[in-house]
Amino acid sequence: QVQLQESGPGLVKPSETLSLTCTVSSGSMSPYYWSWIRQSPGKGLEWIGYVYYSGSTHYHPSLQSRVTISVDTSEKKFSLSLTSVTAADTAVYFCARMGVTGFRFDSWGRGTLVTVSS
Amino acid sequence: EIVLTQSPGTLSLSPGERATLSCRASEGISSSYLTWYQQKPGQAPRLLIYGASSRASGIPDRFSGSGSGTDFTLTISRLEPEDFAVYYCQNYGGSPLVTFGGGTKVEIK
Numbered sequence: 001q002v003q004l005q006e007s008g009p010g011l012v013k014p015s016e017t018l019s020l021t022c023t024v025s026s027g028s029m030s031p032y033y034w035s036w037i038r039q040s041p042g043k044g045l046e047w048i049g050y051v052y053y054s055g056s057t058h059y060h061p062s063l064q065s066r067v068t069i070s071v072d073t074s075e076k077k078f079s080l081s082l083t084s085v086t087a088a089d090t091a092v093y094f095c096a097r098m099g100v101t102g103f104r105f106d107s108w109g110r111g112t113l114v115t116v117s118s
Numbered sequence: 119e120i121v122l123t124q125s126p127g128t129l130s131l132s133p134g135e136r137a138t139l140s141c142r143a144s145e146g147i148s149s150s151y152l153t154w155y156q157q158k159p160g161q162a163p164r165l166l167i168y169g170a171s172s173r174a175s176g177i178p179d180r181f182s183g184s185g186s187g188t189d190f191t192l193t194i195s196r197l198e199p200e201d202f203a204v205y206y207c208q209n210y211g212g213s214p215l216v217t218f219g220g221g222t223k224v225e226i227k
Binding site: 102 | 150151153155161162163164165168169174206208210211213214215216217218219220221
């Protein structure tokens with residue numbers, strides 16, 4: 001059973017870069033898409049983007065200019081970088097696995113709250 | 119952009135009752151890529167139904183999904199206490215590539 005665990009700072013200053021890492025345990029990173037999804041307090045889910053195990057990426061158009069997702073299969077980790085953050089980026093950030101058939105999120109991390117504040 | 123609209127926003131029911139949740143797409147989508155999740159407070163979403171109607175591993179058979187085209191439904195035949203949660207539908211395809219509905223909260227009446 002694959003397990004995912006997010007890690008990174010819980011507080012980021014406005015205009016700075018939010019950086020998170022998701023560690024994957026018990027299982028291979030292929031052939032899956034590895035996603036970041038966020039949830040603002042009391043709100044719904046917003047997909048940020050994914051990285052395929054091979055390194056190709058796809059991002060939400062509204063975040064594309066600020067987002068980078070990368071993967072390190074040797075370390076079994078993938079990472080999120082979100083630049084120029086504002087208070088609107090305050091959210092719980094989840095990492096999740098998506099299969100290549102059906103394109104559904106079948107495994108999730110527990111989520112980590114990131115607050116953007118000075 | 120494909121928009122998923124879930125209704126109602128909140129469903130107030132009693133244990134044992136039947137819950138019917140709707141997910142409507144702004145244009146036709148493939149049922150193969152329509153997924154339902156359950157989320158409880160403080161937890162990550164949990165995969166419930168994929169391919170519009172297939173139950174994920176370990177999901178009780180009181181949960182069922184149906185629909186095609188633009189209209190999809192999640193039905194909980196008899197609500198158990200642990201079913202009170204927020205439910206989201208999700209689609210793959212279009213732009214953005216992944217979209218979620220706004221969610222339906224099933225609360226205890």
